Amino acid sequence: MAENKLRITPKLPKGEDGYKTFSIRIKNETAGRLDQLALYSGRSRNELIGILLEYAIENCEIANS
Numbered sequence: 001m002a003e004n005k006l007r008i009t010p011k012l013p014k015g016e017d018g019y020k021t022f023s024i025r026i027k028n029e030t031a032g033r034l035d036q037l038a039l040y041s042g043r044s045r046n047e048l049i050g051i052l053l054e055y056a057i058e059n060c061e062i063a064n065s
Contacts, residue, residue: 038045
């Protein structure tokens with residue numbers, strides 16, 4: 001008879017999970033708009049910030065003046 005074992009792997013130390021934690025300073029209005037997006041989308045502010053930042057990085061262009 002096969003055994004059904006729960007396999008638990010060691011948790012990676014903070015900083016080694018592919019994510020970095022840092023704080024940002026944003027306008028109150030921007031924070032409010034972000035909270036509204038979170039409310040309507042059912043996603044956390046953190047998730048939305050990640051999605052929005054990835055999109056911005058992929059779709060930005062540095063203007064040479």
